Amino acid sequence: TLPTGAISRRFGRRWAFVIGTGCGVLTGVLGSFAILHGSFVLFCIATFLGGLYGSVAQSYRFAAADGASAAYRPKAVSWVMAGGVFAGVLGPQLVQWTMDVWQPYLFAFSFLVQAAVALVAMGIVAGVDMPKPAPADLHGGRPLLTIVTQPRFIAAALCGIISYPMMNLVMTSAPLAMKMCGLSVSDSNFGIQWHIVAMYGPSFFTGALIARFGAPKIVAAGLLLEAGAAGIGLSGLTAMHFWATLVVLGVGWNFSFIGASALVLETHRPQERNKVQAFNDFLVFGMMAIGSFSSGQLLANYGWSAVNLVVFPPVVLGLAVLSLVSWARRRKARLEAAMGEFPDAI
Incomplete structure (x- = not known):
């Protein structure tokens, strides 16, 4: 990336x-x-x-x-x-x-x-018409470190880092867990197929939801859905439980990952976009690789329940950071509005 x-x-x-x-x-x-x-x-x-x-x-x-x-x-x-x-x-x-x-x-x-x-x-x-960047863009913009230390970028990147690896961790483990529970390969295939549909199907309206409710709320909803999927996974070992886990997980990933991507777009200027977006993807997919490598060992050593339990702490962290940054942003907006309305009182 x-x-x-x-x-x-x-x-x-x-x-x-x-x-x-x-x-x-x-x-x-x-x-x-x-x-x-x-x-x-x-x-x-x-x-x-x-x-x-x-x-x-x-x-x-x-x-x-x-x-x-x-x-x-x-x-x-x-x-x-x-x-x-x-x-x-x-x-x-x-x-x-x-x-x-x-x-x-x-x-x-x-x-x-x-x-x-x-x-x-x-x-x-x-x-496709994708113009070459203007010469001024090559050396324009803020240093990468300045951009990625913004609270809003940290929240966006962290939510992406949580949403994609956690989804991947559960998704890659599910077919193996189903096999270990005595379910058929057909059951696994059916679950993964509907998981993929659930991952991408909501994309037809996710953008409209972000435009209406804002990216932070959609990201939060996605993270909660991923936690809900893990809860379903802990509640039983039937084919229906696995299928429901994978479907809810897919929808949660769609909301949280697309929402986090939209948040990243709000953190940089046009001439900074390539380096910032590439760095964000480096973080997200680097962690996804670690999640993929660790899923097999986690499942083999500790079982399907452990795979689902691992989801909760990162989701709580993501929600906490997202809430804190959103609160700080709203507070700053209120202060700026107050300074504009009553400049002598501030």
């Missing part, structure tokens, strides 16, 4: 997106070649390139907000995230249709199809 921000700042988002989708094409080509030739090292290189592609794709939501008015930015972020609904449906189907084409090399053809999809994406982003 950090190189993505640097390239966007120096050459514009278009070049960053073209390079990222190029990595996506290489992911598919090298992945297929590695499977055909049984090279695990080459396969790991391919998946590393896939990570680079993913890091660029995560910044699409911020790019959509660049050209939007301040009032429309949350909706722009939300609509881009809504694309995940189609990805969640089409992605697994593409794998299902292509994984057995080149027998006995399972998934070899699927990776080539993935390369073709990335190539289509490259053609689309190359044609």
Whole structure:
């Protein structure tokens, strides 16, 4: 994410997106070649390139907000995230249709199809009007440290850091936990499919909710829903309990993550956006990686209940910081209003 921000700042988002989708094409080509030739090292290189592609794709939501008015930015972020609904449906189907084409090399053809999809994406982003930054923007704006130490940025980044890793922690553990509880693979697949729909489906109206109620309230609602999902997970071990956990978790992530992204947009000036957004994503997805790595060990050593219990302390912390920053912001606004109305009395 950090190189993505640097390239966007120096050459514009278009070049960053073209390079990222190029990595996506290489992911598919090298992945297929590695499977055909049984090279695990080459396969790991391919998946590393896939990570680079993913890091660029995560910044699409911020790019959509660049050209939007301040009032429309949350909706722009939300609509881009809504694309995940189609990805969640089409992605697994593409794998299902292509994984057995080149027998006995399972998934070899699927990776080539993935390369073709990335190539289509490259053609689309190359044609989008994303102007190169003005020369003044390269050295303009405040230092990054000054921006990221703002209370509002700290609250926004912290909520993103909590919402995404906590969702990922529970999501990646759920199918394994279902297997350990004697449920079928079909039960797991059904739960994950509806989890993906719940993650991205609300995006069609999340932006409107943020515009009406404000990002802090939507973030708080999302964090509470994630805590509620963990509570459902602790209440039983039937397939219905797992499904409900995953659905509520998905909606909670949608509200909290999109809301946190909208909050980040309020913390920087136009010439500062690339470095600030890249740093935010570095924090969020770095913590998500740690959450992914730790979920298996946590589940294996302490069980499904421990996975759900871990969710509560970070959510409480996020709500506390968000409330404190919102209170301070309202207090500052009241003081400024009072100074404007009664300047001699202050």
